[in-house]
Amino acid sequence: MALTSLLVCADTKAVQVLSRILTDLSIRVEQCNELSAALAQATTRPFDALLVDCQDEPTATRWIASVRKAPANQGALIIAIVDSQNQVREIFAKGANFVLYKPISAERAGTSLRAARSLMRRERRRCQRIPLHTPASMAYAATEDAPATLLDLSEEGIAIQCEHRLPPRCKVYFQFNLPGHVSTVRLSGEVMWQDSSGRVGIRFADVPQASRRVLSDWLKTNTSRQSQAAEKVPSVTTHGSSSGLGLLSVSNGDRREKSRLACRLSADVYRLGNGVPNRCSLSDIGTGGCYVETTEPFPASTNVEIVVRTKDMKLRVQGTVQAMHPGVGMGVAFSIQTAEERDQVQQLIACQASASILV
Numbered sequence: 001m002a003l004t005s006l007l008v009c010a011d012t013k014a015v016q017v018l019s020r021i022l023t024d025l026s027i028r029v030e031q032c033n034e035l036s037a038a039l040a041q042a043t044t045r046p047f048d049a050l051l052v053d054c055q056d057e058p059t060a061t062r063w064i065a066s067v068r069k070a071p072a073n074q075g076a077l078i079i080a081i082v083d084s085q086n087q088v089r090e091i092f093a094k095g096a097n098f099v100l101y102k103p104i105s106a107e108r109a110g111t112s113l114r115a116a117r118s119l120m121r122r123e124r125r126r127c128q129r130i131p132l133h134t135p136a137s138m139a140y141a142a143t144e145d146a147p148a149t150l151l152d153l154s155e156e157g158i159a160i161q162c163e164h165r166l167p168p169r170c171k172v173y174f175q176f177n178l179p180g181h182v183s184t185v186r187l188s189g190e191v192m193w194q195d196s197s198g199r200v201g202i203r204f205a206d207v208p209q210a211s212r213r214v215l216s217d218w219l220k221t222n223t224s225r226q227s228q229a230a231e232k233v234p235s236v237t238t239h240g241s242s243s244g245l246g247l248l249s250v251s252n253g254d255r256r257e258k259s260r261l262a263c264r265l266s267a268d269v270y271r272l273g274n275g276v277p278n279r280c281s282l283s284d285i286g287t288g289g290c291y292v293e294t295t296e297p298f299p300a301s302t303n304v305e306i307v308v309r310t311k312d313m314k315l316r317v318q319g320t321v322q323a324m325h326p327g328v329g330m331g332v333a334f335s336i337q338t339a340e341e342r343d344q345v346q347q348l349i350a351c352q353a354s355a356s357i358l359v
Contacts, residue, residue: 004030006041018104043070049076049116079098132150134179141167158189173186261286263284268306272303272305287334291331295327299321303318304320319334
């Protein structure tokens, strides 16, 4: 199936440059000039990527939040087109994964969109994910009856929230009850990715026939309900913040961490102002931050500098420790100051995503 994109921008020159790059990357482009006209498409039809001009930032951020709330594109990549006047952190907080800076340069936009395309290929799923929130019990390694919360479910895997970081690529055994079913589902799976917030992606390994029947029945019922809900999403306009777009928003907690990519990268981490390197490993990375595995993590709010060297590039980026897990690691939010730094992060993500596709 071909990749598809929706480009919402009225700047003729930017549209020409971006359309040409997307077409060269084998991504089909649909273009619309107005946010209000594009909202019905973005909330009812699935796209692999949505590119939105944030010249009118309040309307654009509401548009992004609305798209993230609708089932059709909760997992799509959203690429914001911004300038120096935009509040980029707020745009990311509403659901954007990437940004392209104006004026649109063919070379710079090409680099960013190639990175985005790698993530699109990695993140596309054959099976629809159904969100839910239900408790589960899991066992792994030497741990028994560890609590977890199911966040979404498909025929091939689940996403969970758990308190402790799981060993990479470990086998995990689950048991849980799905809403509306009394039969307990028991199955095993393998850790595919995890992020610094405690979210973990599991691909099913062994599913007994009885549990498979329960999963299939529940998914069939709830996929139908989700499709019916998507068909009922109204077309709204941008006139008046008390209706339509103004009522729809999404918090960081509602977003799936699509832009976080599981990885294994060696890194030197420094406290700002201290020239002593701490040899660490990055276990995931996204446009907004990374998780640093180290037995001696820094306290929350510590300002750090991270240096990553690969065969093809060197990344140097500053950030702030957001969460510290003693003996395990720390989550770092990047403090990206320039478009060049943003491009470097995106290039690193693209390289890692491409490598994971080939494995």
